[in-house]
Amino acid sequence: MKKFDKLIAVVLSVYVLISLVLPILFQSINNEESSEYKVEINRIYLGLVKGSTFTEPNLSSYEYIKSVAFLPEISRPSNEELDKFYKSSNGMEYEIKPWYDGDNLLGYLRFNYINRKVHNSFLLKVELVLFMFAVSMISILLYIRNSILKPFNTLSEMPYELSKGNFKEDIKESKDRYFGKFIWGINILRESLDHHKVKELRLQKEKKLLLISISHDIQTPLNTIKLYAKAIAEEVYDTNEKKILAAKQIQEKSLEIESFVRELIKTSTEDVLDIEVVDGEFYLKDLMDKIVLTYKEKCNLKMIDFIVEDYNNKLVKGDLDRAFEVIGNILENAFKYGDGKEIKVSFYEEDYCQLIKIFNTGGIVSQNEFNHIFDSFYRASNSEGKQGNGLGLYICKGIMKKMDGEIFAECEKEGMSFTLVFR
The missing domain is CATH 1.10.287 (Helix Hairpins)
Incomplete structure (x- = not known):
């Protein structure tokens, strides 16, 4: 939080600095541009005064000077002519210089020019845009601070407290769009752990x-x-x-x-099988999407061919989360005890039941061990040196029974397969 507060302070400081520097920068531009049109006037003036008669100069190569007018001194101009000579043309600025031939005054030259000064109105607009941008940035940062970082900072200690077994401290529920559901989930987890x-x-x-x-x-x-x-x-x-x-x-x-x-x-x-199973329904596609999302990348990293055959999406009886737990347990066993070549998931229909068959290549267990693979705390000879407690398949069988389903194992020629039966 302190670092983020520093970031907000930096953004505010940068805005203040730019706001102070802009008028100075624009003033320097004005000063620079205000001297350029004078150079062009002097250049044209020197070219004109070399002669004794006025000729309209070619202004195509000049950036600031747009026209030159001449008022002779010999003639007596009328008031109308004087007004026209001294009147501003098309909002342009002008400068008047006398034209002498020696000591004799020939008349007056009027140079109409455009001075590209940055006016105060333009500077004000720039300052306003900059202010709106700064307000938007600071508002976003404050929103992130108060709506995301602050609630997250409040929640950051909760996992540590839960790990210590402190289940009594409740978190006030919030309707926050980012953390409302998360806070609700943390409270449910806390209550579940306490229970x-x-x-x-x-x-x-x-x-x-x-x-x-x-x-x-x-x-x-x-x-x-x-x-x-x-x-x-x-x-x-x-x-x-x-x-x-x-x-x-x-x-x-x-x-x-x-x-x-x-x-x-x-x-x-x-008490090992005291697992809550929801008596409901779920679509087969939802289960397989969850399986593929979880284990496809893991198989790629282990360089295992993970094959999911085509299937028809069906509504099956059971608990989606528990079904995922059962298949996940079988796949984890395939990673642990298989030879790391192939895992294939096949689908069949039989007697109004949906069958999911999970096959993995690798060594098979003996017939005597095969008869006990669903027993609690039983571990076959191929589990030596591998982590486990012999409860995985026992729990899988219990979950499938609670979902009114079944699970079967089979020793095949190139490996092991497990078939799940869903109503």
């Missing part, structure tokens, strides 16, 4: 209570297993029937512990 923070704290509390409860529940069957295992190890049971009964008890308690673990895993993954 998720409260929700996260609640989930953490519930998880701790669940872990304490399950730990307590697991302890009982675990003690039973330890007891039977110790009895078997110390050969307390003298018959096979008793040993088999003990083994069945161990198996039963193991299944009980397994159910507790399954419940724990289910609870841990349910």
Whole structure:
């Protein structure tokens, strides 16, 4: 802001300086031009006085002198002739010089000329135009300062505050055409982050209570297993029937512990899929335009052939933003695990459903790994050394189900493909 204020001050200073310099500059031009017509008068006068009779001079080479008139001294001119001689012609200025032949006065020469002085009215017009220009420039700069830079400066601290977890400070909403919607979006983001923070704290509390409860529940069957295992190890049971009964008890308690673990895993993954999905509709073209705009340039930079085949624009069921998230996740996996040669998006229609198939070249996973690629926290052997948490495809599957759709994977000859089904 301070630098911009300095810019406004500089513009104002330049205007004041020019306003002061212009009159001086125009005055110097006037002085220069006022001496030029006198030079021409003297040149013509010297040419005329060399003779004793007046001859109309050729004025084609002169810039200022437009005509020369002669009033003889010998004759007695009438008042009408005198008025005509001394009267201004066509708004031109004139200068009168006496013509002598020795000591004898022959008459008077009148030189009509145009003096191209910059009049005060013209200078005033220039000053007025300059003033209007300066006012316009300063008004624009002040508008930029107050309507764009000042609100932006107010908002500049908000991302930093959000990064520190300060979600309580609200920003006053504005109808500003540039930042009104942005301020509204920042407030929505702040409220969303605050909501998720409260929700996260609640989930953490519930998880701790669940872990304490399950730990307590697991302890009982675990003690039973330890007891039977110790009895078997110390050969307390003298018959096979008793040993088999003990083994069945161990198996039963193991299944009980397994159910507790399954419940724990289910609870841990349910909050991962707590994603809001809008039950609506969107056009296929809107989705693909967004995909192409986001990933076309990225593929060009990575030198990957990004092919989007022709399709018919259809109205499909689902959430545009979540559908974009699903396809984006698959494309990011293609960048990460593919061989960087080709990504192709194809379109099909089947049983009143719109199918989008995303294929990328590269290595495929084993059959055993393929059976688990949609499981939570599962990462195949080709993910070693690559960032990730094994939740991407699991979340994609959950989102597609919430949109009443489906997602399928397929190992092909030259790579992997994922097919999304939209109603």
